[in-house]
Structures are given as structure tokens and as C-alpha cells.
Amino acid sequence: MEKLEVSSVHNHPLLPLTRFVFGMCKGCDFMGYIYGGYCCNELGCGGEVFHKECGEALPEINHSSHPGHLLKLFSRETYSCSLCGESRFLFGYSCSICNFKLDLDCARRAAPLPILSKPSVHEHPLELCPSSKFVDDAIDCKVCGYLGFYCIVKYKCVQCNLFFHIECVTFFPEAYHTSHPKHSLKYLLCEAAAPSYADKKCILCGNELGKPIHHCDVCNFSICTRCMRNPPLGVVSLTTHDHQLHLVPRHIEFTCDACGTTGERSPYFCLQCNFMIHRECIGLPRVININRHNHRISYTPSLGQGKWKCGVCRKEVNGFYGAYNCAKCPTFAVHARCATRNDEWDMVEREGTPEEEEVAPYEVIDDKTIKHFSHDHNLRIKKDGEILQESILCGACAFQICSEPFYSCEQCSFTLHTKCANLPLKKRHVCDNLPLMLQKTSADDEISCCHLCSQLFTGFMYTNGLKTIDVRCGSFSEPFVHASHPHPLYYSQRYSVSCSECRWNGELTCDECDFNLCFHCGYLPKKVMRHRYDDHPLSLYCGEESVDGEYWCEACEKKLNPKKWFYTCNDCGVLLHISCVVGSFTYMMPGPCLKYDKHGEVVSNTSVCRAVCTRCNIRCILPSIFKGYKDGVVEYFCSAKCLFS
Template sequence: MESKNYGHQHPLLLLLNEDQLLVVANCSRCGEVVSTPCFSCAEKCGFYLHKVCADAPFELNHPFHLDHPLLLTKNPGYPTEYYCNFCGKDDDNFVYHCSCELDFHIKCALFTFNIAENNLKELEHVSLQHPLISTENGDSKCFVCWEPLAKYTHFSPDCGFNLHEKCAKLPFKLNHGCHRKHPFVLQLNSQLLSCKICGETCREGLGVVYGCSPCKLAVHIECVSATLDLVVEDKSHEHPFNLFPRRSSFICDACGTEGICAAYICCTCKIMVHKNCTLLPRIIKSKWHDHRLFHKYFLPDEFRSSDCTICHDEVDPEHGSYCCSHCNITFHVHCVTEDKDSYSIVSLENEDEMPNESSISVIERNDAGEATKIKHFKHMHNLMLSPFVGGYENSCHGCMLPISDPFYYCSECGFCLHKACAELPKMMNVWHHDCQEPLALISDKVFKCEECWDVSNAFAYECCGCERKTCLRCVNALSPGARTCLKHEHPLFFYRGHEGKCNACGQPTDGVLRCKDCNFELHIECFSLPITARHKCDEHLLSLTDHDDNSYSKSHHCDICEESRDPNCWFYHCATCDTSAHVDCVLGKYPFLKLGSIYEETGHPHPLTIVKKKYYYPDCDKCSKPCEDVALECSKSQCKYIVHWNCVTPRSLQF
């Protein structure tokens, strides 16, 4: 039977029986293996369509997304793949797309449409499975509530959907006592609103919730129907909490966020909280801070003007937060507990804290108690505190940035460390590393930093579990708290996931050091740029400059590569010679490799020294091209072996 061609160049045949389908092929719209009924190209060019995909309307007004119609399209405007907001999977097949960045696979859209309209007859091609699913099949989850299917009857369509019977019969609209203005409607939580009953953030992009679009409210399906306890015992609070179902909104005294119903109150202390907040741990140990953090319903006077160490917004002293008993710092409850892997619960208040073992042992102190002579566990000689001020051209062997006061130096071999780099602990936990293992301070290993991707062989912190490494520049820049920048008058704070534009390089940002007072932000790697640098193009030190005051357009070029230069981007400049150059041209590909150090993992019989050729360029023994930048030179004077860095090092250590 012939049919219209659905945009295909050849006529299509409708196949109704499996014996007519002689090949295994994929549907050209949904990408899955076709089964009858389906359409097949009469010219046998490999074009197939499920009948349900062929009959899918080009415009769909979906009950789960009432704001705009969804349009069937092959290319929703993304550079590569798209992400289905229902099942969470991505590929490059046809999709129902909305301009507000909402996408559905064809089958996801039709499946959820039939559920929302309660058209369960459309699912009759799937039998209702009566046997209980064993708990061993824990990976299967319901495509509505995203809870495990174990111990529930469910639909199991051929297309891979699983559905609790109870979820298939959910009412599309319902009235609830916690929100009497409008009915709740079953919908996708595309705005990622937190549940107004339990206070938890709804699952990102997966499953559906009951929501009120005019009021921008969302509640979990399970929270709407949950039976509430009349009394809740809270181990971290001395009195029990009693249920107080109220119809108006309230601010939870435990976490400081809004709730709309199911409040629990302590009449003795006159506090009102979400039910989930009665379970908040009293003491936690967080990756964000070295000391234990205590939950407080009301902040003491010394914390009254504090900002959250994570989001940097003000912490309301009249509502719950976590604070450190040693330091005047506070955290919003949701900020510090959002990532379950970033903190652990301390069970006993008198439990000893794990001390951070120092990297130095103090040999001598001055009258003010300052350490003037130390022994660092990563260096063989004693280090002295420098009595000088300014004028240094060496780099810190820890972070590879130019030396500035105060710093420690070795009088025997020229080794030096910033005071802050020397005092870093041997082991630490950091919030920006996902692994649960601590990080250990290492040195003299060539590595690529997991944060800035620079190659270095200076000090780093290596995870004891996954062995990924982070350079000291990134560890320091990402440490919680304010950072100062010589190119900006206000302190900078790190913001996760902030989208903007870096003031140094002009490139888009996603996680930056940012000023709260003005529109100034920097990538981590731009924040850590050396303030001064040397290059053979000029006999003087070049200084990092943030703005070109010269309006003459011909001056806006790089004196190294001779290409044009953006006057609004940072560059290196010599005021004496009027030399200007791109940051990358001055620093080169490997600015944080310690020249003169040994690199042995090359297969050459002798140790190789890391060098950077400036004036004469011997040919590489591997590729025969001149060694103009970082190279490896044999440390034996009688051996003339020299190779490019990229010719012998692993790809993971190359620019």
C-alpha cells in the first residue's frame, strides 16, 4: 500500500506484517529499530518510519508545557546533540522543540501526551504486567515519578518506557489545601523550582511534578499525597516538633527558605520548619571549610553581618544557617548541603577534629612570633624568611608565579616559596574535586591541572583516589573567601556556573572570580596570570596591562606575532620601549614548567633537562625542525640529544 512520502524523495509503502519487514533497520525519525506497522521506501533506499512517528503532528500542544506549542524538527538549533527533558537521553534524531529550550523525543512527547490526557487506550499495545518486579531489578525506574519499579505493577512498553500503574492513573489536575488559588497541573519542572512542601530541589530535567504556572510553584507527586506525621522527634533539637498545617506561606527557621504548607513548629522555641528540616544534622564536616560547622536557628551577634561563603549572598541572622565556631563565617543551609558528597555528618559534639598536618616545621621565630627559619618537607635545605621588599625576578617553586613578599628562600640553591605556598598543609579536602578521597601535596611530577589545564611540574595537590592533580594557583584561587586582584579595586569571589564575559581575555565564562560591586569577572587562569614576565622581544620586564589608552589603531598589534590585538583585552607591555604583546605570545605554551628541572620518562638513556631556547635553535632529533620553544635537552654535555617537548611526552601533557 502506497502512502504520502513524509518529506522523502521516493514513494513509501505501508508494511503491516512482520514478514514484510525483511531487514533490521532504524526509524528515520526516532532512530530506534522499526517494527510493523511502518513505512518503507519503495525504492529500497533504506528509509523507514514507524507509523506512529509518521503520524506524529508537526505541531503539538502538550499538556505538560502549556506556554508554547512544540514543533517537530530535525535540528533544534544546538551545535551537536540535544537533551530530552523527559527521559534525560540525548541523540541527534527528530525532536519536539520549543524556543524556551524544551525538547522531547517523538515517543516521549506522545507517551506523556497520552498519560496527561489519560488516554490509556493508546497504551493497549502494551500489556499490564501483574507480577511484582523483584528488588534485584533496581535499575528500572518509573518515567513519571522516577522512583524504582520494585514492588509495583507497571507498564513496560516495547519502546522502553516503564510506568507505575498508579502513576498512569494520576489526575492531570487536582486541588490541594496548601494552595487554594489555583489547581495543581501535572507538568515538567522546566524551571527547576524546589518543592514547596518538602523544600528539596526537584530532579533536574527528569520526571514530572504538580505545578502552578501562574504562581511559579512546584511540588513533588509524592509530597502531594504523603501522609504527614502529627509529631516529629528531632535528635538535633531538644523539643519535639508538632504538625501545623497552614494555608499561607512561611519562612523556615531552619533553612531560611519559603514553604507553603506542612509546617512543623516548636512551641517552646517559637520556631517553624519544613518537615525535612527537622532532619538537618547539627554538626557537619564540609569540603568548603577546614573546621566543623554547627547548625544554628539564630546567629550569634558576631555573625550578624556575614555573607554565605559559597554563594556570597547575605545570610539572614534570624533564620537557620551553618557557621564555624572558630571563624566568623557562615553558610546557607541549602548551599552547604546541596551536594550530598561534599559533607559528612559528625555524630558526636566532642569528636576530635582531624588536624591539617603542616608542611613546615619551625626552627626559629622572631620576637613577634613569626617563623623566620623553617624546614619544608619538600626541600632538603632550611628556608629563611626574606628580609627584603620588592624587586624579585625569580618565580615561586610552588605556584610558578613571580616572587613577592613575604617569601621563604634557600641560601644554598636558590629555591624559594611564597609564605602562603609554604604554609599549605600536606593533605586537604577541596570542594571543587568530586572524589571522596583527600588530596596530598606533591612536587616534581609533570602533570596537567584538572582545573586550568596548564602543564606544570611545580607543587600540586594529587587526589589519593583518582590521582587527578590541581596546581597551587587553582587551589589558592578556588579557596573559599575573597581574593584581591592588582587590576581591580574590589575583592573577587568565586561563583559557580556564572555565565558572563572575562575582562581579561574577552571569552565567555562559566564559573568565574567575580566582583559583587561591579561588572568585573575573570577566568581562574586569567586571575593567576603572572603580573610580570620576560620575553626575548624586549630587554626589560613586561608588565601585565589591563587597558590600552593609545587610541591610534595601528598601535593595537602584537610585537611578537605581528597580528592585531584587542585593546580591551589584557596584554603585556613595556612602557620604556613601548612594546606590546599578546599574553599567550609572551608566556608561550608551557609557562609553568620549571626550566632546568629533570624529566626522565622519555626512553633516552640519560636524564633530560627542560629548556627553552631563545637565541639559537638546534634541530629536533625526532622531527628535524628547529627547537624554538620548550624542549628536552640531554643533561650529559657530551651528548647533543635535544627534542621538542611535544615529540616525546604523552599526549596528555601536550598543549
């Protein structure tokens, strides 16, 4: 099967699907294993899959269910299939003369026989009765007792006024299946009708058995209706194995040669080579990008002898089974299952396409001058020791320049930390499987909210249209080392785990002990220049276990627990709560801003008399507050909670 350059059901070229994918066909809405069809290989499409017949759907067809008239393909319209009665919002075929519509699932199947002269479920002949004919006579199926099932179209006995689902007529009381040719499978209306010793899961796909099921008492063999309707096939996949692979439909423990993990049922097997593989591991992509590594990684049938640790789950990788590794980083390896997880892989196969070159965020003018993409003027570098006043902020991270090297514009007040000036234009981040692009906020006065730390911010951001994160969280890489903990931390999406400091979601976790951090705490500034309560820099301390006695915060004049994190001045010994130093507007440039229909500006809270918050009626203690205007009256807000409540 060749690449499908033009498809009636998708706006990108479709590639042949060489692996089993459990998902939903975007043409007919069928959920199950799809093999031998097509998939989209465009970034952002998420690897959308199509049955072969759906991907190759013609603009016009003749169908035996509606002889005499052509049916034309249409898309994205809510309708009910005239044959099966299912409601759809996808593609379908319609007759321009009659009010007849057909979904793609029914279109690729032959129409049921109009008359069954000797049905297995009834003594009289049965006539096909489309759903539109019996809507007013909502009579349950005589076999299963349900009004609706996979197919709403029914057969009807005119003499007895009885109805029968097509599925029930087809399979009741028993039917043969290619995966179990030895005996016929009984049609059981529900799992409870099966013997008590029967397995609770389909022996082929491993999904929970619902209703009805198909069972063999002699062999204790049970499969679901989905697998009964779509028998698994023998497979030839040259990217996986040199010989044809055959299904072994039985309970059998095995180790998959492709991924190195164990299985318990229905592997595919090559007798010549003693090769065994999971169904879902057939046709694993050869070359891919994952979000935890900067280079492409490639599938290899064997890493060879050695000690390998997975770059995703950080567990051991057995080198004698299939895995992924990086040609540029000899020690980097990933389990096949970990690399192809939906939250890690961008669902695009890269084999045969050149690797993208990294584009620098600026043009070098000379050894001291650059032209950065974010600014209209040239920027000159300032070396260590040239300390700016604390009111000068970096245009990317909106934080104080301090004593770090920085770039400065000689024509205006724009400045950048050197580390911020070198931020890559495109990067992969652990929080999403799609790459993120560096850009300024869409308007100078627009506030964004970081997806990871939930901080409001202005300046630069990384975004892919779905997620937006600030450049502090965007700089995250593994392993993450923090002064509060002796072990490295790694990103995890276990949202039920709490941060060890603030009890928020602890997405940065330790493999060696029960310690977790959230992004907000993990990226608190280690040093804060002058604060209204001290003229010296404040340093972040991550708790002192051996300290006793009572301590008080200089800002709010409330007790401070020295065993928790706090800011302090190494010269004066001043102590402040984290919440009294870092607030909702800390990472925002002073000046006009707009967010959630609130017009105003971020201002420094440096006056001798602190402003009173309009919402909570408490004097604002944080260095930055929001100043708003309503009906000519000035309002002050100390936090985002007060601003947006």
C-alpha cells in the same frame, strides 16, 4: 536508635539518620525521602544513606515469598529480583538451592497474598504470578495498560488470562492515605486524567507528578505514587525542636523557622510553639565544615539582631531565623540552606569530635633554617634583594624567584618562595567540598593538569583524589582582588558565564557588575623576569581604555590591542601579547617529563634561531617549549595543542 558499628551493607559504622534526606538508599536503590534510617559519617562517603531495615540487613533471613529455604545476603552483583522483576546492581538475598533472588526493597516488605479472592479490579479471583512465569507472555496490565511499572510481578486471572500489577490491584480504583484520612484518593493512570485545576506537583514532596497519581476531587489533593507507598510521619527530633512535629499536608505559605526561607506546601508544625519547618530542614547538622571557611561552623536557632551577610551567597541573613556561624570569627554567618549544599558541605557531622589541629609544612631548625616536608635537605632563607638569575625556579610553583624572599638548599639547586614554603598541608577550597592535600607530583618528571585553569604544571599540587589543582589556584581565597577590576570577585560555578578577558568560563564573578574572570587570567603572573625580547622585567597591564593608535607585539610581530591585557617593559616600552609570554609549558620545570605517553623534556627557547614546531610548522616564540624524541629524530612542540594532537 544507636550507632550501628557493624553493618552488612557498608564498611563504615553508620549513624542514626535524624533528618529527612531526599536521596537514594545505598542498600535497596530506593529514591525518595528517607527518615529514621542510617547515614555514613566518614569523609569521602558523601553522607550515604540507608533505610533502617537496609542498614540493619541480616546475613540470613526467612521470607514469606520463598518459604522453606534460607536466603543469604550478597552484594555487588547484577541480578533480577524474582519477586518484582527489577534489575539491580546492589545488595540482595539469594537462595543457594533455588535460583531465587530478592532485592532489599522486597525483602523488607511482606510478600503479596498468593490469592485475592475478591479483588477490586476484576470479577474473578486473582493468583500471584512471579515475573519468571509470564516472560514469554508479555501481556500488558489490564488496569494501566503498561507492561512494566514499579512492580513487574503481577496477579493473573487464570480464567480470563488477564494480568494486573500489584500496585494497580492495591490502589485501584481508590485507597486511603494517612496524610488525607478525610477522603479516599482516586487512582489515576496519568496526570492528564486529573482535573485541569489540579496541581502539577505532589503536595507532599513537591516533585512533578508522573504516572500514575492519587487524587481527591473534593479537596484538590494530589500526591505521587512514591509518597502513596511511603507515608510521611510525625517526627520527634530533639536537635530541631523540643516537641513532636506534625505534618500539615496542604498548600500553605510559611517561613521556615530553621532556615528563614519561604515554603509553599506541607510544612511540619508544632502547635504549642507556633514553630514551622520544612521537611528537609528537620535535623540539620549541628557542627560542620564548609569549603569557604577555615573553621568549623555551628548551627544556631537565631543569630540575633544585627546585619549579617551569608559567606556563601553573600545575600542578607535574617538573624531571627536559624543559620550557621563561626565561634572564632564573630562576623561570619551562612544561611542554613547554603551551608548544607552538597557542593559546600563535606557531608560529615562534626558534633562531639575534636577539631583537627593544623600541621605545619616544615620543621623549624633555627631562625634561618627549616626542614620542609618536600625536600631531603635543610633550606636556608634568603632575604629580599638577593635576586637570582631568571633560570632559577621555585620548586613548588615552577615560576621565577624574582626579588621575593625565598628558601634555598645549599646542597642542591632546590629553591622555594617563602610563600610557597608556607603553603598549608591541608586546606579547604571553593572548588570542592572535600579537603585538598598538598603534595609533590608523584614523580619528578610527571606533568599534571590543573582542574581550574587547565594549565599543565609540575611542582606541588593540591589534590583529594578527585580534583587536582596547582598551588597558584590553590591559594585562592575570597574575596579575590584583581588589578583589572575595582570590585572584589567571588567563586561561582556558573559555567555559562564567559571570562571578560579571554571568553573562557568566568568562574570568578563580581556581585556589583557584569564582570567575570577565569582562573587562568586571574592568576597570570604580574611580573615576568627577563624575556628573550627584553632584558628587563615585564609587567602585566590590564588594558588602557584611553589609548589610540596601532601597536605591535615584539614577539609575533602582529597587531596588539592595548585595550586588552598585555605585558610591557616599563623601561623600554616593549609590548607583548599575553599568549606570547605565557604558554602551555610556562609552569613546568625544565627537564625530562612524561605526559600522555609523550616522552621528552621542557627546554628554554633561548637559541638565536627559534625552533620550528613539528606539528604547526611555525617557529616557536614562547620562552619554554617541548623537545621530544621519535625514532632518533628530535621534535619540537610550541604548545600542548600541538604536542597532544
